[in-house]
Amino acid sequence: MAGVLILYTTLIFAYMRLIPLCSLIVCLFSACEKDINIDIQSSDPQLVVEGVIENDSYPQVILSRSLSYFSSIDSAIIENTYVHNAVVTVSNGSQTMELSEQRLTLPQGATYYAYRPDLRRPGVFFKGKVAGKYTLKIQTDNKTYESVTTIPLTGMELDSIWCTRVLLNNGDTTKIRLWARITDDPDNSGYVRYFTKRNSEPTYPGITSVIDDRIVNGTTFEIPLDAGIDRSQKPDPDTYYALFSLGDTITLKFCNIDKPTWDFWRTVDYAFNTSGNPFSSPTRILGNIPGALGYWGGYSAKYKKIFIRK
Template sequence: MRNLLMIIVAAVILFSACEKDISVNLQQQEPSLVVEGKFETNRYPQVVLTHSLGYFSQIDPAALLASFVHKAMVTVSDSVRTMTLLETIVEIPGLGPVFAYVPDTTRPSTAFKGKAGGRYTLKITADNKSYEAVTTIPLHNFHLDTIWWRRARQGDDTLKARLWARITDAATLGNYARYFTRTNSDAFLPGLNSTLDDQVVNGTTFEIPVDAGVDKSKRTDPETYGYFNRGDTVTLKFCNIDKATYSFWRALDFAYSSTGNPFASPTKIIGNVPGAIGYWGGYAVTYKTVIIRK
């Protein structure tokens, strides 16, 4: 009887403590520069600059539009040549028109495209501060040999298919990749876990299933995730990346997948632009397409 009384008293104290008003003084942080820069093989670089938003900020189209950083000085160098990137409006599949910094392609003598094996330095001057980051576009040490599809039975539904890929990894340890898929004429989208390393598969040829990419601004249906439909034309965009780019996207994928999980460990997203948030990444790109017959 005494033990029961002690439990009741403890419960009353606990719930009364939960009802106590708690005031937390959250310090306002200065907005940070957010960098999303990529340089793909046979393409010009593209850099999007924004200011970070507060954790409790209301995020709407007006807030996103106001976050873009204008009138920055942005250059990309390959140690021999340097090109200046100019602010313009570009159409990004899945996002629509955004402000981005790209080379002046009307002056081809001052602009150059990415090459496998290249090393590229990004320099940014914005808000009276300077930033510098380096990335590489690796060689195709992860070689995408071929892709194909297999019929997948999902309950009574036989209209679904899974994509498979055969990849050969070079014998040198330390290769990294990221992938995207496109269905028919839609945008290229990354998978929930879009990165790959060769710690286990070093120097081998292996086959893996490739999940369909997802729009991470929308809720994912676990019943249909990863599948394609019979009749789809699927393109796989397979990219060799360096370790810094791999680490950034691997952590970001994990953080996204862990959202709402109370048992998940906190994830620290580490970019490669000192003093800013985000990344400057190089991609050695290979495309392969397959038609999934009905």
């Protein structure tokens, strides 16, 4: 999933640079029929970071270079976007752990590069802890990038999950919608990102994967949760219903996150969901790594599983 995500994030940033230009072109062509030649400037590649640290897990950081919107995309080009030989460290305030570049393989067979602790070597190693604060430092191409994230102690509590049957217009009665009951802490801001896993498939984020407590602060509420999707594939609106099926085993990964992580995924979700819509408002992806694109995020993850009988 990580290798796919970094490709998706890279394409989103390229797409966002094009949105204002597309809006301008639509306005110009609607106003007159005069031939217009536009010189599209190509921007220099930027560092793209996808860094994650979860409770009870070691951190992982993927580094790549952004692509031009007009770049052709294939496996060789993606392979060349990865940033190698960077110096990457994570500090918990009292210890600093160095991450090593590793070549990893996804279940689907694709490979990607990530910086992770090399447990075969002597050194300092620690996993993420709830209420921890973590500083990521990246040194590459004579530049240094830093960002801080937290793994929240409190926020929203996942009470229970259940499913209801959905009747589709085509008469299909085998589809199921997932629901969750959540209690929000009235004394702390609540930000959540969730993922679902269907049977033995990979774990994917929902099409709109983040929740906040602006409306539900301090309450217990019920909310439907979409089935997660592979974001390297744009869902077909005629066949995607965000539903599960009878006989599925569903695993929900429910993560409290801090606001910068929520801001990043809120804006990425919006950009993904409005991609190709010329009437949508331009969206700026809100990363939390000064000088680079992307994010460094802490996740306080909990899991619940449910089996839906046929």
